[in-house]
Amino acid sequence: MTNYDAIVIGAGHNGLITSSYLAKAGKKVLVVDARSEAGGCASTQAFTNGFHISDCAQWVHQLDDKIVQELSLEMHGLRLGKAKRTIALQASGDHLTLDGDSLSGAEISAADKRAYKAFRSQMRAFGKLMLKLYRTRAPKMVDADWGDRMTLLSLGLGLKMMGRKNMQDMMRLVLINIYDVMNEHFEHDGLKAAVALDAITGTNMGPRSPNTVFTYIHRMVGEALGNRGVSQVMGGMGSLGGALLSSAKTQGVEVRLGEAVTRIIKTHDRVTGVELSSGDVVEATAVVSSADPTTTYRDLLGYRHIEAGQARRVEQYRTRSGTGKLHLALSGLPSFTGVSAEDHSQRLIIAPSMDAMETGLNPIKYRELTSQHVFDISISSIEDPTLAPAGQHVLTALVHYVPYKLKTGWDSDEGAREQLLESLLEQLEAYAPGIRDLIVASEVRVPEDFEASHGMTGGNWHHGELSIDQSLMMRPFPGSTQYTGSVEGLYLCGAGSHPGGSLMGLAGKNAAEEMLKQGVLS
Amino acid sequence: MSAAERKTMLLTTPFHSRVEQNCELNDWGAWQGYTTPNSYFDVELEYFAIRSTAGVLDLSPMNKYRISGPDAEAFLNRLVTRDVSKIGVNRVGYAVWCNDAGELMDDGTIFHLAENDYRLCSYMRADEWLEWNALGFDVTINNESDDIAALAIQGPVSCTILTLIGCEGLNELKPFGIARFDFEGVEMMVSRTGFTGDLGYEVWIDPSKAEALWDQLFGKGRDYLIKPIGSHALHMARIEAGFLQAKVDFVPAEIAVRPGRTRTPLEIGLDWQVDFNKPLFNGRAALLKQKEEGLRYRFVLLDVEGNKPAEHSFILKNGKQIGIVTSAAWCPTVKSNLAFAQVEMPHGAVGDEFVAEIYYQRELQWTRLMAPCKVIDGPLFNPSRKRQTPAPAH
Amino acid sequence: MNKYDAIVIGAGHNGLTNAAYLAKAGLKVAVLERNPHIGGATVSRELYEGWYYSNCSYVSSLLRPEITRDLELPRHGLQVVPFGGGATFMQNGDHFGNYSDYARKYREISRHSKRDANAYERYKADTSRQTRLIRPFLLKTPPDPTSLKLRDLKDLVEFAKPFINMDEEGLLDTIKFWTTSVGDYLNEYFETDVIKAQHAGSGIIGTALGVYSPGTAYVLLHHYMGDVDGNVGAWGFARGGMGAIANALSKSLQSFGGEIICDANVDRIIVKGGRTKGVSLKNGDEYFADIVVSNLDPKRTLLDITDERDLPKDVVQKAKNFKIRGSSGKLNIALDGLPMFDGLDPKNPLMAGDLHFSDSLERMERAYDDWKAGTWSKDPYLDMMIPSLTDPTMAPPGKHMMSVFVQYAPPKVEGREWTDEDKDGFEKSVIDQISKYSPNFRDLILHCETRTPREIEAEVGLTEGNIFQGELTFDQLLFNRPFPGYAQYRMPIKGMYMCSSGTHPGGGVMAAPGANAAREILCDLKRPNTVPGSYADD
Incomplete structure (x- = not known):
């Protein structure tokens, strides 16, 4: 007796998107999430009296416009803020502004301006090509069926259409590091670092790590999807979750929040349902997990229910992260030196140079604290005053590099968190003197915390490192690709499946489309 | 030579002093890092000892893994293709195992020693594969290869000789059964198993008693024409008996280099070992697919x-x-x-x-x-x- | 009189190989060498009386056996003797012995971890699968994937075939191998630090990458794909030092009527009407030929000895962007006797192999962090050998010659040129490390030649002292080496070619670039090919 066509584990953006598309096609869908709010990483949290913060993701920069349209998210209350400029803070106070293809400030040379335009235009072309691959399941190459062959053909054709020069560049660039490419194109250290930051966000890599051009192109897909730089979500990131929830409900999706899936139930040789924290057992034709692959296989299904080689694949799947967060409730608007009052609402980044980033990365390889961090700052209460009491502000910052685990442990007697907070504030103060005096409340969140609060193994924002060998047709790992889990009846729709995370929604959408195409629910 | 360097030499088994005495041909080979005789005195005559009196083979280098814990049976059932629950306590079963692709990795025997307690004997080393397999199971795996001395006593008078050294009532032991006896104050385990296709037993004992065991066997067995046998004689017997050997009759999956060289159990005459009624074992999905698509x-x-x-x-x-x-x-x-x-x-x-x-x-x-x-x-x-x-x- | 059919610039092993094949095809060939001696980075030099230093490259495995045999190098005096493995000394006084005898190595791994010994079987099979893929392409010109020429398409299909012959998982595993870091790759097999460290060395030697840099698993392959007498992965010494290779090649070249002119420092490639016409030397001499082959690295070839005005702009840019990164240095030491190491019998064959002192990935990565910060490693990764234990011609009886390859050493120290004090500091960090494990080492030193990237560049002309003449990252491999569009040895100027390690399949004393370039030149001249094809792997 099957109750549902599909049970979706996790009401994060991908889980909700999968649900909505399945429900739209007339399927009976249940979504379950341990958290009491929908949205997963797109969440807003009450911080301290009257302050609200986006406690996990803070920017939207890759959300697929098509999904926004098809799920009528605006009708369901999604309001994105204005596209933001990136202001790369320089120690000299002579800052650099990146706005789309144009650069200004910081004595930037005409050559750099030209080069930046050309660089962006080429990366956009690569992003566009990549989007072909992102909008569908990643094709198998040996066991390719007709659909896969068509994708490969269209990709090959797209590659040819770019012209010989672009094709040659792509062959060279796709596995190279952003460090070299920056040095090839630009003179200004701050500019190089500002671009490199986009390549390393959410990874545990430094600009010198080969592979970081690939991650940058991944980010550029955001522009091909209709995003112009980063923007904030009005009402906090949780509003995106709210809109997705509302849309899903309208499609007839049943949603159970505050109830965890404790295990995926396998009957004989196929997955037949889930058990909830309440003890309820719910059955369905398919179980679709938007949890990361490690959580799905190791914790929910259990290694004993899959073949050992597959268990080995899961164990070897890399989920390291180097991204933490700083949250500050401020009694007034901080003043970053050299930034106009109005510009404080933009995206402020602190990344002095690529070498400084690389130095910042080193200690985390040995699970130690670094003293040189990279900041990606949002003072969201300026554009959206509802997030803080009148005249007061919230500042959130993505902070690199913060190790997942410390050799000594995050909660040891050494006071590692306090040490980290102190170090971050000290660095921040160099750019925003007096900010310390404004602090009403503060919090640092380390990767381990995100693992605990948002269920992401390793605290990895992409549900698994976005390296070539864990991307595209290899995502998350062989034996579990194309959204099909390694046990019959199990499907994956989270950021751990192609094309990965960053609030894109494509993994969720592709998964639903793939399941419908294969007719697994009928 | 330092102690560390010494450990990289070919090792000797607990029976070595006796084996060396008897190895009249001084014809040695290597087996699992141990020096073992290819033949002792005459391959032909050693072979005939197996078939007409009793031949004794030093089995000590064999890989032996102790698998115990509440999930031991479930663990083994996911590992091998056959249904392990059918191997009762004090029984032994032949088993083969595959990787996820259904390619044969190795074969061996599973000894069900007690509730939740098994020994797996394998031809290939399997430490790493067993470790990966243990993920998600409440099971302890211990490589006890060096902790147990073992002899195979094979041939028509094997039972008689073992009875003489104290294995009272051994003749009642069924094929693939396990019995335990006291030997000079320690437990001696005897299983009615072997690699010769004949009446025969394998004896498992603490290494400290190895030499005493050998002496007793050859003392009491002298009149019954007991002989030591080397690996060449065993090779003849195992072919006659129709037994496969890894690395000879199939390439173990994880060490195969060239595409297409591996075989599935279905392709190597071991389909009787594959129990598709089990909901899960390594390679099940691939083997089902192969069964459908053809070998x-x-x-x-x-x-x-x-x-x-x-x-x-x-x-x-x-x-x-x-x-x-x-x-x-x-x-x-x-x-x-x-x-x-x-x-x-x-x-x-x-x-x-x-x-x-x-x-x-x-x-x-x-x-x-x-x-x-x-x-x-x-x-x-x-x-x-x-x-x-x-x-x-x- | 100074008129030839072809001029090859640089008498390194690739230049000599290239010239030998051109001469064999009947061309009148001259090789011009800047130094008074030939060999480039494959030399043996007596820098201390009675001791011969292979003072650049020091071991051989990748030298293509097809070339060795075809050019009759053994007849011309080359003898390559394999050595017996190597060892990593540990901080706890133990060591890991990387015995070349498989069974013995297996037992040695078992001594550290039975599980890892078992995993090593899987590791060996998986890496062998990869070497089998790459080996057939070493003596081939890489196809151009952007080209629609019949030959390129045909070659591309041939290149793709073994990949397609794998199953889906095999193919994905291959992509993983080619893109992942050696550290991550080894973590998938081993649990023991010293075993990982021992195997990771081959993933970083010669590159400016750390064990955790993606792409270093491929570098591992680069060190595994050679062979000595068919033993894939084995390494050996050239008897008499690496100069024996250059000497044998030069004799082979001369047997075909080729000429070698030393002390001939090329200043410019002469180009007229879009065609090469010859070269002019720094001393004003000129040599003329319609074919000019450069065995210098791509940067020197295109940026130093070619007039920028003769080149398309994009090629100049590509040459500028070509990554040659100095990452290593070397110490060559004359020893009064044999250094002793705790726990290792001096008679143990490991002593004659490659010895290391980095017993964890973390120590190796920290050594790389120093390089990133622009200094030499304070706790360097060493690849140390005592060739005189295998080859008695390298040092007087009872004495020994030690070769210490050191990683990492930056091309510049914190942005400035190396100074003599820097060099002393670098030398000290190496000597100190070895002394920690060998109590009598320091007292045995009679002479030490310390070579930082500065010295290597000055003497051999390897830009930044990079031993591979260009990083071995995927953006500079196969059809990307040295850069896309120019991987088939032809340069944009008619009659100009490159044959250095900066071209496919790269460095490591393979002689394959030289041979491959010769094949292309003969093809353009519509002459019969003299270059042998690959032996088929079984």
């Missing part, structure tokens, strides 16, 4: 005309090569020329006739022999004493 190869036993062993021969059908021989020997007891071969499907049904292209050398001259051969239904050597309980006296 590439078939394992066959061939009775080859003439008396030239068909080692390394090509198998031809109408002049075209359709297979290769992996093991072959003239089998002295059944007086027949046996070969194990892998042939391409759809060839290889019982009764199919092929030609074996045999090359052999006599006084520097190579001769090519086209020997007709025929697929037979099972090993020719299959004596009733192997199965009888109580075991016959001689």
Whole structure:
């Protein structure tokens, strides 16, 4: 007796998107999430009296416009803020502004301006090509069926259409590091670092790590999807979750929040349902997990229910992260030196140079604290005053590099968190003197915390490192690709499946489309 | 030489002092990092000891893994293709295991020692694979290869001799059964198992008692013509008995380098080992798929005309090569020329006739022999004493 | 009189190989060498009386056996003797012995971890699968994937075939191998630090990457794909030092009537009407030929000895962007006797192999962090050998010659040129490390030649002292080496070619670039090919 066509584990953006598309096609869908709010990483949290913060993701920069349209998210209350400029803070106070293809400030040379335009235009072309691959399941190459062959053909054709020069560049660039490419194109250290930051966000890599051009192109897909730089979500990131929830409900999706899936139930040789924290057992034709692959296989299904080689694949799947967060409730608007009052609402980044980033990365390889961090700052209460009491502000910052685990442990007697907070504030103060005096409340969140609060193994924002060998047709790992889990009846729709995370929604959408195409629910 | 360097030499087994004394030919080989005799005094006579009196093989280098804990049975059931729950306590079962692709990795025996307590004996080392397999199971795996000394005593008088050294009532032990006896104050485990296809036993004991065990066996067994046997004699017996050997009759999956060289159990005559009723075991999905889509190869036993062993021969059908021989020997007891071969499907049904292209050398001259051969239904050597309980006296 | 059919610039092993094949095809060939001696980075030099230093490259495995045999190098005096493995000394006084005898190595791994010994079987199979893929392409010109020429398409299909012959998982595993870091790759097999460290060395030697840099697993392959007498992965010494290779090649070249002119420092490639016409030397001499082959690295070839005005702009840019990164240095030491190491019998064959002192990935990565920061490693990764234990011609009886390859050493120290004090500091960090494990080492030193990237560049002309003449990252491999569009040895100027390690298949004393370039030149001249094809792997 099957109750549902599909049970979706996790009401994060991908889980909700999968649900909505399945429900739209007339399927009976249940979504379950341990958290009491929908949205997963797109969440807003009450911080301290009257302050609200986006406690996990803070920017939207890759959300697929098509999904926004098809799920009528605006009708369901999604309001994105204005596209933001990136202001790369320089120690000299002579800052650099990146706005789309144009650069200004910081004595930037005409050559750099030209080069930046050309660089962006080429990366956009690569992003566009990549989007072909992102909008569908990643094709198998040996066991390719007709659909896969068509994708490969269209990709090959797209590659040819770019012209010989672009094709040659792509062959060279796709596995190279952003460090070299920056040095090839630009003179200004701050500019190089500002671009490199986009390549390393959410990874545990430094600009010198080969592979970081690939991650940058991944980010550029955001522009091909209709995003112009980063923007904030009005009402906090949780509003995106709210809109997705509302849309899903309208499609007839049943949603159970505050109830965890404790295990995926396998009957004989196929997955037949889930058990909830309440003890309820719910059955369905398919179980679709938007949890990361490690959580799905190791914790929910259990290694004993899959073949050992597959268990080995899961164990070897890399989920390291180097991204933490700083949250500050401020009694007034901080003043970053050299930034106009109005510009404080933009995206402020602190990344002095690529070498400084690389130095910042080193200690985390040995699970130690670094003293040189990279900041990606949002003072969201300026554009959206509802997030803080009148005249007061919230500042959130993505902070690199913060190790997942410390050799000594995050909660040891050494006071590692306090040490980290102190170090971050000290660095921040160099750019925003007096900010310390404004602090009403503060919090640092380390990767381990995100693992605990948002269920992401390793605290990895992409549900698994976005390296070539864990991307595209290899995502998350062989034996579990194309959204099909390694046990019959199990499907994956989270950021751990192609094309990965960053609030894109494509993994969720592709998964639903793939399941419908294969007719697994009928 | 430092202690560390010494450990990289070929190691010796707990029986080494006795083995060395008896190894009259001084013909040594290496087995799992241990120095072991290829033959002791005469391969032919050693072989006949197995078939007409009793042959003793030092089994100590065999890989032995202790698997215990509440999930031991579940763990093994996911590991191997057969249903382990059918191996009762104090029973032994033959088993094979595959990787996820259904490719054969190794074969071995599972000893069900007690509730939730098993020993797995394997031809290949399996430490790493067992460790990966243990993920998600409440089970402890301990490589006890060096902690247990073992001898195989095989042949028609094996039971009699073992009874003489204190294994009272051993004749009542059924094939694949386990019994325990006291030997000089320590436990001696005896299983009615072996690699010769004959009546025979394997004896498992603490290494400190190894030499005493050997002395007792050869003392009490002298009148029954007990003989030590080396790996060459065992090789003849195992072919006669139709037993496969990893690295000889199939390439273990995880060390295969060239594409297409691995085989599934279905392709190597081990389909009887695969229990698809089990909901999960490594390789199940792939094997089901192969069963549906068809096999590439078939394992066959061939009775080859003439008396030239068909080692390394090509198998031809109408002049075209359709297979290769992996093991072959003239089998002295059944007086027949046996070969194990892998042939391409759809060839290889019982009764199919092929030609074996045999090359052999006599006084520097190579001769090519086209020997007709025929697929037979099972090993020719299959004596009733192997199965009888109580075991016959001689 | 100064008129030739072809001029090859640089008498390194690739230049000599290239010239030998051109001469064999009947061309009148001259090789011009800047130094008074030939060999480039494959030399043996007596820098201390009675001791011969292979003072650049020091071991051989990748030298293509097809070339060795075809050019009759053994007849011309080359003898390559394999050595017996190597060892990593550990901080706890133990060591890991990397015995070349498989069974012995297996037991040695078992001594550290039975599980890892078992995993090593899987590791060996998996890496062998990869070497089998790459080996057939070493003596081939890489196809151009952007080209629609019939030959390129045909070659591309041939290149793709073994990949397609794998199953889906095998292919994905291959992509993983080619893109992942050696550290991550080894973590998938081993649990023991010293075993990982021992195997990771081959993933970083010669590159400016750390063990955790993606792409270093491929570098591992680069060190595994050679062979000595068919033993894939084995390494050996050239008897008499690496100069024996250059000497044998030069004799082979001369047997075909080729000429070698030393002390001939090329200043410019002469180009007229879009065609090469010859070269002019720094001393004003000129040599003329319609074919000019450069065995210098791509940067020197295109940026130093070619007039920028003769080149398309994009090629100049590509040459500028070509990554040659100095990452290593070397110490060559004359020893009064054999250094002793705790726990290792001096008779142990490991002593004659490659010895290391980095017993964890973390120590190796920290050594790389120093390089990133622009200094030499304070706790460097060493690849140390005592060739005189294998080859008695390298040092007087009872004495020994030690070769210490050191990683990492930056091309510049914190942005400035190396100074003599820097060099002393670098030397000290190496000597100190070895002394920690060998109590009598320091007292045995009679002479030490310390080579930082500065010295290597000055003497051999390897830009930044990079031993591979260009990083071995995927953006500079196969059809990307040295850069896309120019991987088939032809330069944009008619008659100009490159044959250095900066071209496919890269460095490591393979002689394959030289041979491959010769094949292309002969093809353009419509002459019969003299270059042998690959032996098929079984």
